Amino acid sequence: MKPKRKIISLTLLLLTALLYIVSLLCSFSGYFSPEQGAAWMLLGLATPAVLALDAAVLAAWLAARRWLAALLPLAALIANAGYIRAMVRLPRSSPIVVQPELRVATLNCYGFNLRGDVAATARDVARIAGRERVDILCLQEFGESPDFPADSIAALLARSGLAYWVREGESAVASRYPIAERQHFLFPGSENGGLRADIRIGQHTLRIYSVHLQTSGLHRLRREHLAAHGGRPPLNEAVGVLTRNGALRAGQTDWLRAQIDRSPYPVVVAGDFNETPASYVYRQLQQGLVDGFREAGSGYAGTFELLGVSLRIDFILYDRAMEATSYRTLRDRVSDHRMVVTALRRHPARGQDAR
Known part of the structure; x- marks a missing residue:
């Protein structure tokens, strides 16, 4: 050579x-x-x-x-x-389902304002929920308009079978089954939070956490810097914002983890984590729970595009007493995030570990 x-x-x-x-x-x-x-x-x-x-x-x-x-x-x-x-899985054959399934979906709906028309977008979301036979729908960044308020959105979802409804702030949960108890929460020291809903399914209760963790803050920083200085923010400012908001998400995660551990019922955690599967947030929240994509997904799991890269930041995690028979990231464009839908049933072996 x-x-x-x-x-x-x-x-x-x-x-x-x-x-x-x-x-x-x-x-x-x-x-x-x-x-x-x-x-x-x-x-x-x-x-x-x-x-x-x-x-x-x-x-x-x-x-x-x-x-x-x-x-x-x-x-x-x-x-x-x-x-x-946690990001990519080969196609798999559909299992033979012998138990009733519970179909759970989550969507950061961007205020139903992707196209500037709340009513039209809400109709699309309700149509998709009906098409996918969703039983529980978790919504983050819930929005309304004077011409199409929250009650109108709830009526649309009810026509898709989601007759039970709770909404607080920017969080909402719609369900085919009665909601026995609910609690809206904000993470300590933050405007972000979510909803806890206890849903009665026959003689059993399932606890749903619909959550929206701290955003990265980059969009706001870019918008503010563009308005004030007419350009992009310097790298050190961007890293500073990422660092501060990452620390906030970690604290929110620890708080949420403690709530999950105290639950007397099997738990489903669904929502916008604003973090990828490589993160502390994902690792902490997944402990004791199952990532539906890793159990039943296929293809690529990206839910949000950033700088031309599709990241997975929206998740559905669930109690080990359950298993997923399918887990899909939908292609419908009704938000800047993709809707995620999973079908759950009681696990024949792990179900013995139910709370």
């Missing part, structure tokens, strides 16, 4: 090794709270791009028949297998 080519090859190997180290650090990002520092949170946010780069480097080394060099990006992808399984 010529000296110049040898130097180039060695440099590429060193860069591959560096990428492997970064990828390995990404795999641990969910173990550390953003309250402990911004680095782990930023690594979690960077995970999709880092793994895409790993896949490209793996393909390049394989094409060059550099088998040993290809082991590094392959090992990096394996180290992040948990994240990959």
